[in-house]
Amino acid sequence: MIIEKPKIKVENLDLYYGSFQALKKVTISIEEKKITSIIGPSGCGKSTLLRVFNRMNDLVEGIRIEGLVEIDGENIYAKDTNMVALRKKVGMVFQRPNPFPLSIYDNVIYGPRVHGERNRKKLDEIVEKSLRAVLLFDELKDKLDRSALSLSLESQQRLCISRLLAVQPDVILLDEPCSALDPMATLKIEELLQVLKNDYTILIVTHNMQQAARASDNTFYMLLGEMIEYGPTEQVFTNPKDKRTEDYITGRFG
Amino acid sequence: MRDSRRYERVAFGVMAAATGIIIAPVLIILFIVLWYGVPGLSLEFLTAMPRDGMRAGGIFPAIVGTLVLTIGTAIFSIPLGILAAIYLNEYAGKNWMTRLVEISIINLAGIPSIVYGLFGLGLFVTFLGFGASILAGSLTLAIMTLPVIITATREALSSVPQQFREVSFSLGASRWQTVRGVVLPNAIPGILTGTILGLSRAAGETAPILFTVAAFYLPRLPESVFDQVMALPYHIYVLSTQVPNVSMKIQYSTVLVLVGMVFIMNIIAAYIRSKFRKRKTW
Numbered sequence: 230m231i232i233e234k235p236k237i238k239v240e241n242l243d244l245y246y247g248s249f250q251a252l253k254k255v256t257i258s259i260e261e262k263k264i265t266s267i268i269g270p271s272g273c274g275k276s277t278l279l280r281v282f283n284r285m286n287d288l289v290e291g292i293r294i295e296g297l298v299e300i301d302g303e304n305i306y307a308k309d310t311n312m313v314a315l316r317k318k319v320g321m322v323f324q325r326p327n328p329f330p331l332s333i334y335d336n337v338i339y340g341p342r343v344h345g346e347r348n349r350k351k352l353d354e355i356v357e358k359s360l361r362a363v364l365l366f367d368e369l370k371d372k373l374d375r376s377a378l379s380l381s382l383e384s385q386q387r388l389c390i391s392r393l394l395a396v397q398p399d400v401i402l403l404d405e406p407c408s409a410l411d412p413m414a415t416l417k418i419e420e421l422l423q424v425l426k427n428d429y430t431i432l433i434v435t436h437n438m439q440q441a442a443r444a445s446d447n448t449f450y451m452l453l454g455e456m457i458e459y460g461p462t463e464q465v466f467t468n469p470k471d472k473r474t475e476d477y478i479t480g481r482f483g
Numbered sequence: 484m485r486d487s488r489r490y491e492r493v494a495f496g497v498m499a500a501a502t503g504i505i506i507a508p509v510l511i512i513l514f515i516v517l518w519y520g521v522p523g524l525s526l527e528f529l530t531a532m533p534r535d536g537m538r539a540g541g542i543f544p545a546i547v548g549t550l551v552l553t554i555g556t557a558i559f560s561i562p563l564g565i566l567a568a569i570y571l572n573e574y575a576g577k578n579w580m581t582r583l584v585e586i587s588i589i590n591l592a593g594i595p596s597i598v599y600g601l602f603g604l605g606l607f608v609t610f611l612g613f614g615a616s617i618l619a620g621s622l623t624l625a626i627m628t629l630p631v632i633i634t635a636t637r638e639a640l641s642s643v644p645q646q647f648r649e650v651s652f653s654l655g656a657s658r659w660q661t662v663r664g665v666v667l668p669n670a671i672p673g674i675l676t677g678t679i680l681g682l683s684r685a686a687g688e689t690a691p692i693l694f695t696v697a698a699f700y701l702p703r704l705p706e707s708v709f710d711q712v713m714a715l716p717y718h719i720y721v722l723s724t725q726v727p728n729v730s731m732k733i734q735y736s737t738v739l740v741l742v743g744m745v746f747i748m749n750i751i752a753a754y755i756r757s758k759f760r761k762r763k764t765w
Contacts, residue, residue, distance in 0.1 A: 283653055290576065316655040327646045329665060340654040343664065389650075396654055 230447070230460045236261040236400065236430045237282060242296035244277060244454075246289065251277045253454045255296070259447075264422060264431045266445035266462070268438060270477070274454040275434045279402050282432065283319040284312065300400065317344065320398035324405045326385035328377035328392070333360075333369055336377045336388055340396035359391040363421060383414035387421065401425065403433040407440065419444040438478055442466050450474045513742075520739030523732035529740070532702040537722060538729050542737050547704055548712030549744065552696065553686045555621025555708070556628055560685075561678055563625070564632030571633070572640040573662050592630035597690040599627045604694040618708040620696025624685040631684065635677020639670040672759035676752045683748035687741060689716040699725070715741040 235258035244252035251274045259265050267275040280286045281298055284305065298305050305315055317340075328336050337356045338346070346352060356373065360366035365387050369375075377388055386406060393401065403422075407415040415437075422431060422444055435441050441448050441462065448465040450458045450473075458465055458474040469475045531541030567584075575581040603623030613619040643666050651661040689697075697717035705712045719737050722729045 285649065285653060288649070288652065313655045313657070316653055321650075321653040323646065323650065325646070327644075327650055329647060329650070330669065339651070339664065340656075343651075343654060343656040343660050392650075393654065 230258070232258040232260050234261070235259055236300065237432075238297070238299040238302075239281075240297040242278075242281065242294070242298060244274075244281065244286070244295075245293040247291045251454050252281075255451075255454075255456050257449060257456060257459055259430060259432065261430050262426055262428070263446040264426050264433060264444060265447045265449060266441035267432065267434045267449045267451060268436065268441050268477075269451035269457075271436065273451045275451050276404055277454075278451070279321075279404055279432060279434050282400065282402055283316050283321055284310075285321065287312075313344075317396050318398055319400045319402060320393035320396065321402045321404065322386070322390055322393060322406045325409045326382050326389055328380075328385050328388050330376065330378055332374045333377050333380070333388060334373040336392050337395050339392060344396065355395050359395040360388075362394050362425070363387040363391040365391060381414075383410055383417060386410065386414075386418060390421070390425075398429065400430045400432070403431065405434055405436065407435070407437070415440070438466075450477065452477075516735060516739050516742055519731060519735035521736075523730075523736030524739065528733075528736055533700070534702075537700060537718075537726055538733070542713075542715070542718060542740065544701060544704060545713040545715045545718040545737070546740065546744075548697075548714040549686055549716070549741070551617055551705065551712060552620055552624060552692065552714055553682055555617055556624040556685045557678075557682055559622055559625035560628045560632055560681070564629050564678075564681075565636050565674060567629075568633045568636035568640060569662060569667075572637045573658065573666065588630050588633055591626075592634070594627075595690075596627060596688055597693075599623055599691040600693050600695060602626075603691060608695055614709060615694065615696055615698075615711050616709045617696055617705060617712055620692045620712075620714075621708075623691045623695045624688065627688065627691055628681040628685045631681030632678050635681065636670070636674045639673025639677065640666060642673060643669045672755055676756045679748050679752040679755075683745045683752070686748070687716055687745050689720055692717060715744070 237257075237259035239255055239257045242252055242255040243250065255278060267278060269275050277286065281294070282300070282305070286292050286294070294306060300315075300319065304310075329339060331339075334356055337359050338352045341352060341355050346355070357366055357370075360369060365384060368384075377385065380388060386409075390401075390406075407418050410418065419440065422433070425431060426446075433441075433445065445462045447460065448458075448462040449456065450465065450469075450471075452473055458469060458471045460470075465474060466478055469478060528541045529546065530543050532543055534540030571581060571584065575584075600623065603619055603626075607613045607619035607622050608615055611619075613622075647665045647669070648661055651665045652658075656664060685691075692714055696711055697714045698711040699713075699721060701711060701713050715737065719734070719741065722734050722737060
């Protein structure tokens, strides 16, 4: 698939955990302000690929990366990459809702505070804006000092997304963000993603194929660390070019 | 069928008995110490200087000495232990160097306390010239307490979910910001508990202070860190073996005061632990 002016460009990416090769010559371009889903069976390397974009893999010992990864034309694996700036720009939502055991307010301002914002008024504004963006503000505006852990799982996941929006990212990585949620909550988070894509480039890893089909513009199918197929979601699901993609999406395995 | 049931009943019986035997010494010690010790307790006993060759009067200087030594131990061991644990747990990679440090800590914990006493005598009292002093005694006790604090702190740090660190990093926080913002606040109850337990052990130790600080008889309060002090554990040893004709009452009351101090510290530790365990929700 050819994309003009991609937000993210990956070329010939190899990634090794020790001697195990988790990603093999992955090449992919991600469209700006679109939702791109990464699908594939467990262990195919989709989460690993996602963690390439904010360099969370760096925390794993014995990891080695070769190839090119560019965001906005900048090589994020260059020697002089500013990790703080990169992670501000590329935020991540995790599998399980994981608010800190702090108040709702303190969760949202964790990022801004880390980046030096001390002005109470500004922080208040950030909290309001970030919670509004995930449609939680009206419900929570009088309960901001309550523990984040008192919220429902869905609200917790929304809060995690707003905690991320508070640092004003460009790209949002979601690593199976709905796997701990029930179907109704899942649907609501997906609706939220549709709103967010107006402002953010979104990558979502999922092993829920209906979710990929429903919620994403482009779909990337991986198997054993390799790219099998990449294209507009509709085409990948209705008219896959590769036999292996067809086997997977029709439920023959996975 | 009936045989296996009977076998099980016997096995449970033996286990229950073993559990009971564990409680017995604690109860017996507490009972005897309270029984013989309480009658001798009085405000005067707690606040007066010893008189008549320690056969009468109070144990005030020994109480003060033990408090001072415990505080001194805390001052040296808590920052060092917690910083070392943070480094080992949050920063250090897994290499031969950290492995070596870990092995050292484990071995440090296994060294008999009298060896610490002799080590303190050699290093602090003689070589560094601190003399038998609060400084030398506190440092010796601190080294002895370090492994406990480091181990407890590392356990508390490890119990903070890795997820919290990942989230913090993913929001652009540095390692130190992550430690300070997320890891430490959630580990502090565990750190406090372990630290207090370590200190309470130090408060009751005799051998490490024997050559480094403890005074046989010093009926005045210390004026500087280079002074010697009396201390409760050593005072008990002195009363029971070195001074003839000390009344049982005074001996038991002194023991009661030491046990009481250690007990209070342990209760505080247990309270902190249970209070925060309830709040913990992950």
